[in-house]
Amino acid sequence: MLRFILSLLFTSILIDAAAQYTVTGRVIDSASQEPLYRASVFCQGTTIGTSTDKDGYFQLPLRNGGYDVTISYAGYQAQVIPVSESVNLPVALVKKDNSLTEVVIKSSNEVADGWEKYGDFFRTHFIGASELASNSTIRNPEVLRFLYYKKSNRLKVLADEPIQIVNPSLGYEIRYQLDSFVYQYNTQYFLYRGYSFFTELTGDDSTQLAWKRNRRLAYEGSRLQFMHNYYDSNLTENGWVIDLLDENSEKKFNKIDPYDTTYYVMPDSTGEIEIWFPRKISITYKKKAPEPEYIKAMKLPKGTPYLISYIDLKDAVAIRPNGYFYNQSDWVQQGYWVWKNLGDQLPNDYEPD
Numbered sequence: 001m002l003r004f005i006l007s008l009l010f011t012s013i014l015i016d017a018a019a020q021y022t023v024t025g026r027v028i029d030s031a032s033q034e035p036l037y038r039a040s041v042f043c044q045g046t047t048i049g050t051s052t053d054k055d056g057y058f059q060l061p062l063r064n065g066g067y068d069v070t071i072s073y074a075g076y077q078a079q080v081i082p083v084s085e086s087v088n089l090p091v092a093l094v095k096k097d098n099s100l101t102e103v104v105i106k107s108s109n110e111v112a113d114g115w116e117k118y119g120d121f122f123r124t125h126f127i128g129a130s131e132l133a134s135n136s137t138i139r140n141p142e143v144l145r146f147l148y149y150k151k152s153n154r155l156k157v158l159a160d161e162p163i164q165i166v167n168p169s170l171g172y173e174i175r176y177q178l179d180s181f182v183y184q185y186n187t188q189y190f191l192y193r194g195y196s197f198f199t200e201l202t203g204d205d206s207t208q209l210a211w212k213r214n215r216r217l218a219y220e221g222s223r224l225q226f227m228h229n230y231y232d233s234n235l236t237e238n239g240w241v242i243d244l245l246d247e248n249s250e251k252k253f254n255k256i257d258p259y260d261t262t263y264y265v266m267p268d269s270t271g272e273i274e275i276w277f278p279r280k281i282s283i284t285y286k287k288k289a290p291e292p293e294y295i296k297a298m299k300l301p302k303g304t305p306y307l308i309s310y311i312d313l314k315d316a317v318a319i320r321p322n323g324y325f326y327n328q329s330d331w332v333q334q335g336y337w338v339w340k341n342l343g344d345q346l347p348n349d350y351e352p353d
Contacts, residue, residue: 020062020063020064021061021062021064021085021086022059022060022061022062022086023059023060023062023069023083023086023087023088023089024057024058024059024060024087024088024089025041025057025058025071025088025089025090025091026052026055026056026057026058026089026090026091027039027041027052027056027058027071027073027091027092027093028056028090028091028092028093029076029092029093029095030092030093030094030095031094031095033092035052035054035055035056035057036052036056036073036076036093037052037053037054037056038051038052039051039052039056039058039071039072039073039093040070040071040072040073040197041058041060041069041070041071042069042070042197043060043062043067043068043069043070043348043349044067044068044069044070044080044195044196044197045068045195045196045197045198045345045347045348046067046197046198046347046348046349047197047198047199047200047347047349048060048062048067048349049197062083063322063349064271064321064322065084065320065321065322065323065324066082066083066084066272066318066320066322066324066325066326067082067083067084067322067324067348068080068081068082068083068195068324069081069082069083069089070177070195070197071089071091071093072093072177072195073093074161075095075096076093076094076095076096077093077094077095077096078093078177078195079091079093080195082326084270084271084272084320109147109148109149109150110145110146110147111146111147111148114144114145114146114147114157115141115142115144115146117146118146118148118155118157119141119144121155121183122144122146122155122157122181123136123138125181125183125190125341126157126181126192126341126342127165127341127342127343128339128340128341128342128343128344129293129297129339130291130293130294130339130340130343130344131169131291131293132167132169132170132214132217132218132343132344133167133169133341133342133343133344134343135167135168135169136165136166136167136168136169136343137165137166138163138164138165139164139165139166140161140163140164143159143160143161143162143163144157144158144159144163145157145158145159145160152184153184153185153186154182154183154184154185155181155182155183155185156180156181156182156183157178157180157181157182157192158178158180158181159176159177159178162175162176162177162178163175163176163177163178165342165343166201167343168201169211169214169343170211170214170215170218170343170346171200171201171203171207171208171211171214171215172198172199172200172201172347173198173199173201174196174197174198174199174342175196175197175199176194176195176196176197176342177194177195177196178192178193178194179192179193179194180192180193180194196342196345198347215346215350215352216352216353218344218345218346219346219350219352220285220287220288221285221287221288221307221336222337222340222344222345222346223309223333223337224323224345224346224348224350225238225352226240226283226285227319227323227324227325228323230258230273230275230319231273231319231320231321231323233259235258238287239285239286239287239288240258240283240284240285240286241255241283241284241286242255242256242258242281242282242283242284243255243256243281243282243284244256244277244278244279244280244281245279245280245281245282247279253281253282256281258275263275263276263277270318271320271321272318272319272320272321273318273319274316274317274318274319275313275316275317275319276313276315276316276317277311277313280310280311280312281310281311282308282309282310282311282335283308283309283310283311284306284307284308285306285307285308286305286306288306288307289304289305289306289307290304290306290307290336294336294339297339298339307336308335308336309333309334309335309336309337309338310333310334310335311331311332311333311334312332312333313330313331313332314329314330314331314332315327315330316330317330317331322348322349323348324348
C-alpha cells in the first residue's frame with residue numbers, strides 16, 4: 001500500500017514539474033445551463049486531453065507553449081479556444097441544428113454508395129500514400145458522407161461523427177473531427193479542415209521500439225521539426241534552407257537569412273517568435289531524400305536528393321516554443337508537406353530524443 005501511495009505521489013510530482021500552466025473550466029448547455037458530463041476537452045493535434053466531471057468541470061495541465069483547446073459533446077457544436085497561459089474557461093455549448101443537415105442532404109448530390117466509389121480515393125488524399133501511412137485504417141467509414149457536384153466537378157466529404165483512424169506504423173489512434181474535405185478534380189487541388197486528437201496504442205517492447213524509430217523517421221523533414229528548429233534558432237544546423245521568390249521573377253528563388261529582422265521577430269514577453277515573408281518561399285530539407293512514392297506521384301526525376309515545400313503567407317504567423325503556430329489559415333503550403341497527410345503526422349507534443 002505504501003509503495004502504491006509513493007508511486008502516486010512521485011507521478012504527481014512529475015506531472016506538476018512538467019506542467020507550466022493549467023487550463024480549467026466548466027462546460028454547460030447554453031440553453032438549459034445544465035452541466036455536460038464527459039464532454040471531451042483536448043488540445044488539437046496532441047495527445048493531451050481530458051473529460052468533464054458530473055458537474056461539468058475540467059482541469060488540463062499543459063507544458064509551456066500555445067494550444068487550440070477543443071471542447072466537444074455529441075449533438076453540440078464544438079468550440080475551439082486558443083490558450084497560452086493559465087485561464088478559466090466558462091464554455092456554453094450550443095446544440096446542432098439537425099434540420100440544416102437534413103436540408104443539405106436532400107438538396108445535394110450525395111452519393112448513396114460513396115464509400116465504395118470514393119473510399120480509396122479519400123483515404124489516399126486524407127490519410128496519405130507514404131509507407132508510414134499506407135496501412136492505416138478507418139474504423140468507422142459509415143460516418144462519412146460523400147457529395148459529388150457534377151457541374152463544378154468537385155467532391156466533398158462530411159462526417160457525422162469523429163473519424164477513428166488507426167496507424168499501426170506510428171502507434172497512434174487518431175480521432176479526427178472533420179469539418180469538410182473538398183477535392184477539385186479540374187485543378188487537383190484539395191483541402192480538409194478539422195480537429196485531431198492522438199491516443200498512443202499499446203504494444204510490447206519490440207513494437208514500442210519500432211514505433212519510436214518510425215516516429216523519428218516521420219519527424220525528420222516534417223513541418224513540426226521545422227517549427228521547432230525555427231523557434232530554437234538552429235535551422236541551418238539541422239539542414240534547412242529557405243529561399244525567397246525573386247521580386248522580378250516567377251521562377252527564380254534566392255537564398256535568404258531566415259533570422260534577418262526583415263522576416264523574423266525575436267521572442268518577446270509572450271514567448272513567441274513571428275515570421276513574415278512578402279513573397280512565396282521554398283523550404284528545403286537537405287538531410288533526407290523524398291520517398292519513392294512521392295517521387296512517383298509528383299513525377300520527379302529519380303535520385304531527387306532533397307525535400308522541398310513551398311509556402312505562401314497571407315499574413316505574419318507566430319510560433320510558440322512547442323511548435324504550435326497561428327494563425328494557421330494564413331499558412332498556405334505546396335509540395336512535399338501537402339503530400340504528407342494525416343497518416344504521417346505526429347502529435348504536436350511529440351518530443352524526439
